[in-house]
Amino acid sequence: MINLLKMKKASDFRKEKILLSYSKLLFISSIKILGILLIIIGLIYVLTLFSNSFFHAIFSLVGIAQLSIIFIIYHFIRKKIYAKL
Secondary structure, three states, X not given: OXXXXXXXXXXXXXXXXXXXXXXXXXXXXHHHHHHHHHHHHHHHHHXXXXXXXXXXHHHOHHHHHHHHHHHHHHHHHHHHHHHHO
16 A cells, blocks of 8 residues: 555556555455454353353463464364365
Protein backbone atom coordinates (compact mmCIF):
# COMPACT_ATOMS: atom_id res chain seq x y z
CA MET A 1 0.00 0.00 0.00
CA ILE A 2 2.85 2.36 0.79
CA ASN A 3 4.46 1.67 -2.57
CA LEU A 4 1.13 2.40 -4.23
CA LEU A 5 0.91 5.80 -2.58
CA LYS A 6 4.49 6.62 -3.59
CA MET A 7 3.85 5.88 -7.26
CA LYS A 8 3.61 9.12 -9.20
CA LYS A 9 2.44 7.50 -12.43
CA ALA A 10 -0.72 5.99 -10.96
CA SER A 11 -3.83 8.15 -11.10
CA ASP A 12 -5.70 9.14 -7.97
CA PHE A 13 -8.77 7.24 -9.17
CA ARG A 14 -6.74 4.03 -9.53
CA LYS A 15 -5.16 4.55 -6.11
CA GLU A 16 -8.61 4.98 -4.56
CA LYS A 17 -9.88 1.78 -6.21
CA ILE A 18 -6.89 -0.26 -5.09
CA LEU A 19 -6.96 1.15 -1.55
CA LEU A 20 -10.67 0.36 -1.32
CA SER A 21 -10.06 -3.24 -2.40
CA TYR A 22 -7.18 -3.56 0.11
CA SER A 23 -9.43 -2.15 2.81
CA LYS A 24 -12.16 -4.66 2.00
CA LEU A 25 -9.70 -7.56 2.12
CA LEU A 26 -8.29 -6.33 5.43
CA PHE A 27 -11.78 -5.95 6.89
CA ILE A 28 -12.79 -9.46 5.80
CA SER A 29 -9.59 -10.92 7.25
CA SER A 30 -10.18 -9.08 10.52
CA ILE A 31 -13.75 -10.40 10.75
CA LYS A 32 -12.51 -13.97 10.12
CA ILE A 33 -9.86 -13.65 12.85
CA LEU A 34 -12.41 -12.21 15.27
CA GLY A 35 -14.82 -15.05 14.46
CA ILE A 36 -12.16 -17.69 15.06
CA LEU A 37 -11.20 -16.10 18.38
CA LEU A 38 -14.85 -15.97 19.46
CA ILE A 39 -15.29 -19.64 18.57
CA ILE A 40 -12.20 -20.60 20.58
CA ILE A 41 -13.33 -18.55 23.57
CA GLY A 42 -16.81 -20.08 23.30
CA LEU A 43 -15.41 -23.61 23.23
CA ILE A 44 -13.23 -22.92 26.25
CA TYR A 45 -16.25 -21.51 28.09
CA VAL A 46 -18.40 -24.54 27.28
CA LEU A 47 -15.63 -26.91 28.37
CA THR A 48 -15.19 -25.06 31.66
CA LEU A 49 -18.89 -25.57 32.36
CA PHE A 50 -18.27 -29.32 32.32
CA SER A 51 -14.96 -29.27 34.18
CA ASN A 52 -13.49 -26.35 36.10
CA SER A 53 -10.13 -28.10 36.33
CA PHE A 54 -9.88 -27.92 32.52
CA PHE A 55 -9.70 -24.13 32.72
CA HIS A 56 -6.90 -24.29 35.27
CA ALA A 57 -5.04 -26.91 33.23
CA ILE A 58 -5.11 -24.79 30.08
CA PHE A 59 -3.85 -21.59 31.69
CA SER A 60 -1.22 -23.09 33.98
CA LEU A 61 2.44 -23.17 32.98
CA VAL A 62 2.39 -26.96 32.67
CA GLY A 63 -0.81 -26.85 30.62
CA ILE A 64 0.63 -24.31 28.21
CA ALA A 65 3.76 -26.45 27.80
CA GLN A 66 1.68 -29.57 27.18
CA LEU A 67 -0.51 -27.84 24.62
CA SER A 68 2.57 -26.48 22.86
CA ILE A 69 4.13 -29.94 22.65
CA ILE A 70 0.88 -31.46 21.38
CA PHE A 71 0.58 -28.72 18.76
CA ILE A 72 4.17 -29.23 17.56
CA ILE A 73 3.67 -33.01 17.28
CA TYR A 74 0.37 -32.50 15.45
CA HIS A 75 2.01 -30.04 13.07
CA PHE A 76 4.82 -32.46 12.15
CA ILE A 77 2.44 -35.39 11.69
CA ARG A 78 0.14 -33.31 9.51
CA LYS A 79 3.10 -32.08 7.48
CA LYS A 80 4.28 -35.66 6.84
CA ILE A 81 0.80 -36.84 5.87
CA TYR A 82 0.29 -34.01 3.38
CA ALA A 83 3.78 -34.52 1.95
CA LYS A 84 2.81 -38.07 0.95
CA LEU A 85 -0.30 -36.87 -0.87
